[in-house]
Amino acid sequence: MKYKYRMKIIFVDEEGERFIEVLDKMSWNIYGFYEREFEGLDVRDNSQGRKYVLKRMHLIRSGAYDGCGEGI
Known part of the structure; x- marks a missing residue:
């Protein structure tokens, strides 16, 4: 079974570290x-x-996932 996910960068903090949110489309859990x-x-x-x-x-x-409008 193939797992499907959607990914989005929520924000970049003052140190340049990205906060990544991933939606698991199988269980609808967000990590x-x-x-x-x-x-x-x-x-x-x-x-x-x-x-x-x-x-x-x-x-x-x-930067492919930064501000692209796609994601969760």
């Missing part, structure tokens, strides 16, 4: 973490959502 926290999540903590965000981290850093 919100700072960019650094996603990298430090344990495998047991929503591993599919973590994989999704880490796979797209290069797009996040380039």
Whole structure:
């Protein structure tokens, strides 16, 4: 079964750290973490959502999800 997610950058704090919100379309749960926290999540903590965000981290850093109007 393929997992589906939607991702959105909610805000960027004064230190330049992005707060990322991910909607799990299967369970309708919303996960919100700072960019650094996603990298430090344990495998047991929503591993599919973590994989999704880490796979797209290069797009996040380039600004693809910042203010694009897409997301949750």
